[in-house]
Amino acid sequence: MGIESDDGSDSGAGNNIKVLVRVRPLLRRELEANQDQAVIDSLITMPPEESKRVILRIPEDSTYHSQKNKTLNRSNSPGEEYKSYYFDETIWSYNRHDDHYCDNKQFYQKTGPQLVDHVFQGYNVCLLAYGQTSSGKTYTMMGEPELEELGLVPRIVRDIMRQREVLVSEKINCEVKMSYVEIYNEQVKDLLDVDNIGKSNSNKPKLRVREHPVSGPYIENVVESTLHNYDDFTRHLENGNLARSTAATSMNDKSSRSHAIITITLKQTKFGSSEDSESEIGEAEEEMISNIKLVDLAGSERLSKTKVFGQQDRIKEGSQINKSLTVLGRCINILSSETNHGVVPYRDSVLTYILKENLAGNSKSYMIFCVSPIDFEETYQTLNYANQVKSIKTAARANKIKLASIPIDWEEMKKLDQDAIDLLKLEVESLTARLQQFEFESETSNSLQKEMGKYSNTINFLERELNQLRFENKYLKLQSHKQTQQINEINKYAEFVTTEYDSLHGKYQSLQQYQFEHDMKRLQDHSHTGLQQLESMLDIYDPKNTF
Numbered sequence: 001m002g003i004e005s006d007d008g009s010d011s012g013a014g015n016n017i018k019v020l021v022r023v024r025p026l027l028r029r030e031l032e033a034n035q036d037q038a039v040i041d042s043l044i045t046m047p048p049e050e051s052k053r054v055i056l057r058i059p060e061d062s063t064y065h066s067q068k069n070k071t072l073n074r075s076n077s078p079g080e081e082y083k084s085y086y087f088d089e090t091i092w093s094y095n096r097h098d099d100h101y102c103d104n105k106q107f108y109q110k111t112g113p114q115l116v117d118h119v120f121q122g123y124n125v126c127l128l129a130y131g132q133t134s135s136g137k138t139y140t141m142m143g144e145p146e147l148e149e150l151g152l153v154p155r156i157v158r159d160i161m162r163q164r165e166v167l168v169s170e171k172i173n174c175e176v177k178m179s180y181v182e183i184y185n186e187q188v189k190d191l192l193d194v195d196n197i198g199k200s201n202s203n204k205p206k207l208r209v210r211e212h213p214v215s216g217p218y219i220e221n222v223v224e225s226t227l228h229n230y231d232d233f234t235r236h237l238e239n240g241n242l243a244r245s246t247a248a249t250s251m252n253d254k255s256s257r258s259h260a261i262i263t264i265t266l267k268q269t270k271f272g273s274s275e276d277s278e279s280e281i282g283e284a285e286e287e288m289i290s291n292i293k294l295v296d297l298a299g300s301e302r303l304s305k306t307k308v309f310g311q312q313d314r315i316k317e318g319s320q321i322n323k324s325l326t327v328l329g330r331c332i333n334i335l336s337s338e339t340n341h342g343v344v345p346y347r348d349s350v351l352t353y354i355l356k357e358n359l360a361g362n363s364k365s366y367m368i369f370c371v372s373p374i375d376f377e378e379t380y381q382t383l384n385y386a387n388q389v390k391s392i393k394t395a396a397r398a399n400k401i402k403l404a405s406i407p408i409d410w411e412e413m414k415k416l417d418q419d420a421i422d423l424l425k426l427e428v429e430s431l432t433a434r435l436q437q438f439e440f441e442s443e444t445s446n447s448l449q450k451e452m453g454k455y456s457n458t459i460n461f462l463e464r465e466l467n468q469l470r471f472e473n474k475y476l477k478l479q480s481h482k483q484t485q486q487i488n489e490i491n492k493y494a495e496f497v498t499t500e501y502d503s504l505h506g507k508y509q510s511l512q513q514y515q516f517e518h519d520m521k522r523l524q525d526h527s528h529t530g531l532q533q534l535e536s537m538l539d540i541y542d543p544k545n546t547f
């Protein structure tokens with residue numbers, strides 16, 4: 001067998017888009033269709049000893065061979081061939097029994113913490129899943145919550161919300177907001193807009209994409225919901241998912257027919273210490289805004305694959321999905337080419353326009369390429385595409401210096417698990433009951449202290465909660481102070497405008513008066529002259545004056 005290598009270099013250095021490839025297990029329908037085979041081998045191999053390598057088996061009957069034969073003018077296929085690729089990370093999810101099998105949790109552990117670190121350091125981040133329909137994009141990004149199999153997106157948000165609590169000890173308040181849109185038939189629809197609930201796609205208002213001269217393209221008037229805790233996120237996600245466009249294709253019962261983009265925005269405000277006490281919260285000193293875009297693209301397959309012929313809506317969808325993916329391909333082609341410095345056609349599709357900064361600008365970007373283990377043509381296309389993407393560079397810069405002086409302590413964050421918090425809440429109740437009992441029985445302070453020691457966790461937790469509340473209080477005061485200032489400025493301006501108006505109005509009235517008097521005078525003069533002329537005429541015709 002011959003192994004052809006595309007590129008042996010590691011593209012992970014610098015600001016290249018990080019490329020990850022995941023292969024999913026066989027689906028029930030694929031197993032049923034291949035019942036006659038004792039073993040169904042995956043076309044993809046990811047050798048455990050080489051974590052960045054993907055090997056693709058090229059079947060004898062593939063179009064790859066027929067085309068190659070045509071070019072080389074030969075009639076016989078040389079047998080099976082293999083093609084080798086190298087990426088930043090490979091994720092083997094084909095067979096649960098393999099040692100290097102990787103589920104969503106392990107996948108998250110490989111990349112998730114790095115993404116969360118970046119966004120807290122002030123970088124804009126993008127995580128995007130690409131692949132043909134039913135290759136596992138939604139499974140990877142969202143997971144299957146009903147089976148408690150969380151995908152990368154909920155895990156990322158959970159860690160962001162945990163880190164937000166840890167930052168309280170650094171006197172940093174972190175406001176977290178979420179927006180959720182879909183791009184369907186080249187139009188942006190807001191999935192968090194409650195006014196859209198129950199509306200058909202054609203009746204949902206379309207949002208416009210505009211471009212800010214510094215921060216780049218943004219979606220105008222998109223709903224941004226504040227997340228106070230992880231439950232807020234799951235609630236918004238569930239509501240948004242209900243509004244999302246899905247349909248059954250022959251390859252996936254619940255196929256996403258739109259591109260979905262969740263954006264989580266962080267606004268971190270660093271407070272100084274109070275002059276009176278180190279532990280008290282002082283004035284706001286710095287502010288930093290960053291975001292993470294989480295993108296689940298619609299399937300990249302060709303129309304014939306999904307058997308949607310004859311279904312007009314599906315065909316339109318397919319061509320629009322393909323339009324944005326084709327433009328994405330063209331952008332990637334230009335961006336990855338060393339020689340071609342052509343204009344990148346971001347504006348040719350809504351998707352690429354929104355992702356402009358993430359494809360080549362101020363962003364740390366990650367693309368996950370999901371592949372099927374048995375569909376050679378699509379998998380081959382996807383891997384070649386991924387290979388191209390890994391050479392694209394972005395120019396990420398932290399939006400401001402890192403606010404936190406401590407790195408994220410992942411162990412500390414784990415302690416904040418919801419279960420632990422629930423447990424602590426129960427302990428608080430029991431502690432209160434016990435305290436009351438102690439007071440009643442007038443126990444010695446020693447035994448009380450011993451008992452208190454047991455509950456130090458509870459006390460720590462309560463302290464943290466208290467600090468968080470203090471923060472939020474301080475932050476809200478700051479916001480309300482800013483708003484009061486704005487109102488004062490508006491009032492001052494209104495006063496200024498009123499005075500100006502009064503003075504101009506006065507001037508206008510005196511001008512009018514002057515004009516009136518002037519006109520009157522002219523009229524008087526005019527009539528006076530007329531009168532004189534009339535008198536002299538009368539004199540002429542007076543019979544007394546005739547000879």
Ligand SMILES: Nc1ncnc2c1ncn2[C@@H]1O[C@H](COP(=O)(O)OP(=O)(O)OP(=O)(O)O)[C@@H](O)[C@H]1O
Nearest residue numbers: 024093133134135136137138139252255256298299
């Ligand atoms: N890593 C995996 N482990 C187990 N099952 C998986 C995995 N990846 C995908 N699947 C299963 O494959 C099927 C298709 O996956 P999914 O819906 O995520 O595909 P998709 O690429 O998002 O498709 P579409 O583009 O049509 O929305 C689902 O039934 C899912 O449960």
